[in-house]
Amino acid sequence: MVGGTRRGVGCAVxxxxxxxxxCATDAAAPPGTVSTTPAGGIVSASASVAPxxxxxxxxxxxxxxxxxLVLASLPEPSALGxxxxxxxxxxxxxxxxxxxxxxxxxxxxxxxxxALVPPGCAVESVYDIALxxxxxxxxxxxxxxxxxxxxxxxxxxxxxxxxxxxxxSYAGALTRCTPIGGAPAGAVVVTxxxxxxxxxxxxxxxxxxxxxxxxELLARRGAIVTVLGVDTADASALPxxxxxxxxx
Numbered sequence: 001m002v003g004g005t006r007r008g009v010g011c012a013v014x015x016x017x018x019x020x021x022x023c024a025t026d027a028a029a030p031p032g033t034v035s036t037t038p039a040g041g042i043v044s045a046s047a048s049v050a051p052x053x054x055x056x057x058x059x060x061x062x063x064x065x066x067x068x069l070v071l072a073s074l075p076e077p078s079a080l081g082x083x084x085x086x087x088x089x090x091x092x093x094x095x096x097x098x099x100x101x102x103x104x105x106x107x108x109x110x111x112x113x114x115a116l117v118p119p120g121c122a123v124e125s126v127y128d129i130a131l132x133x134x135x136x137x138x139x140x141x142x143x144x145x146x147x148x149x150x151x152x153x154x155x156x157x158x159x160x161x162x163x164x165x166x167x168x169s170y171a172g173a174l175t176r177c178t179p180i181g182g183a184p185a186g187a188v189v190v191t192x193x194x195x196x197x198x199x200x201x202x203x204x205x206x207x208x209x210x211x212x213x214x215x216e217l218l219a220r221r222g223a224i225v226t227v228l229g230v231d232t233a234d235a236s237a238l239p240x241x242x243x244x245x246x247x248x
Contacts, residue, residue: 002116002151002152002153002214002216002227002228002229059091059096059097059098061098061099061100062098062099062100062105062106062107063100064100064102064104064105064106065104065106065138066136066137066138066154066156067135067156069137069138069156069224070104071102071103071104071140074140074154074226075140075152075226075228080142080144080150080228080230083144083145083146084142084143084150085142085143085144086103086140086143087103087141087142087149088101088102088141089105089141103140103142104138104139104140105138105141106136106137107137107138107139107153108137109133109135109137109155110133112137112139112153113133113134113137116170117129117131117170117173118188118190118205118207119188120186120187120188120207120209121178121188122177122178122179122184122187123176123177123178125176126173126174126177129169129170129172129173130169131166131169132162132163132165132169134155134156134157134166134225135156135157135158136155137153137155137156138153138156139152139153139154140152148230148231149230149231150229150230150231151228151229152227152228152229154224154225154226155224155225155226155227156223156224157223157224157225158223160222162223163220163223163224164220166225167200167201167220167225170218171201171218174190174192174201174203174205175190177190178190186208186209187208188206188207189205189206189208190203190204190206191203191204196217198219199217199219200219200220201218202215202217202218203215203216203218204216204233206233212231213231213232213233214229214230214232215229215230215232215233216229
């Protein structure tokens, strides 16, 4: 679930805490932004939390690019629907991470992928899957005046075969999250929706414990996978997501 990888937008922290990493940058936020406060190989979706040890080093400012991925590689706000804007996560000192003053932030590929499969699935075997690990990951944040948030992940793989493997495994895990016949009380409910043209999958992910609902689009073009989600069940923006899927 792409919402689980995002800090500062009101969604639960999942599987493992994600650390923003990168290099210092003087890039300025593009116009039309709002502020929010608070390679290769295989990575397991059931990665365990490391035991406590020495204090973590001070966080570094994440880069605004990752591999060939830049802000323009991911959907523009208008693709999510009217009145959407880029958002800037300023960071959270208590969460031990910092922002970079722009909507785009490089992420640790392994940690991002490990946090995608939502916690709380009734079928435990979904956490045993091995997802292909991208070489690079870039996150872009969005916000709507109504208080709805969005996030897009660009995942760049070493080759197209790994990207296809990731899409197949991740989409399959979401499909199996909710058993046939329905989920037990308290379990995450994943509902497959009709995907727009060019998309690999479109799902609605409801977490009754955290009281969150994310609608998520999964698309691939070549060796780059886009995971785009908004924290709402409102389908009003979905027609435009077909354009997003075809453009990736």
